[in-house]
Amino acid sequence: MVRAVLFDLDGTLVHFDYDEFLQAYIQAVSAAVAHVLNPRTFARELLRCTNVMLANEGPRTNKQVFWDEMLRSIDCDTKHLLDAVDHFYRTDFPRLRDRLRVVPHPDARPMLEHLIREGYTVVIATNAVFPRIATEERMRWGNVHGLPYTLVTTYETWHSCKPNLAYYREILSTINIKPEDCIMIGNDLQEDVVAGKLGMRTYLVDDYLVDHGTPHREPDFRGSFDDMLRFVMSGDLEGLWA
């Protein structure tokens, strides 16, 4: 039977275009460190070090891999850079919400509250490339923050990233639930639907579909956010495993 529901965050629970977000984010964070490091150098290194982090499979955390790589390759005052990035997440990052015109879906929070009340293990399975403060902020944008989730994956504690199956295995071992008893709900045809390889059911939410164009599995289910909402709220979730 289904015991765990895993949700992607960006473009799934919180409604915005991820490419537009990434562009605004990279520009804003690079500008925020300009007094310490050339913004172009930082933007280039941010992408390069993120790619190194995306390949991580432990034992270091994603955060350690990212910053080890960054601080090894650039020549600047480490403390000033870390302070500038920290300051960015506290002050400038929240402002991206207005730039992207993010409006919460009115039924997202009630759906999550319903699942938690019904006893499901609910996981925010967002790619563990961001600090906790940035993930909590994006959850706020979608009005899905502050709920008693079993797990929210962030770069401080995680040792792998999507679309590596190691990311999903790390979730399974943390929540101690078999893949057959999980459903992964996301908007990315590769990064989210790949969970099906381990035996999880998958639901592709296609309002803000991301398709990298590489070969992919077919999801078990596909629909708009409203379709998914009806699917989850109507008891179909239990019917699946009956």
Ligand SMILES: [Mg+2]
């Ligand atoms: Mg997404």
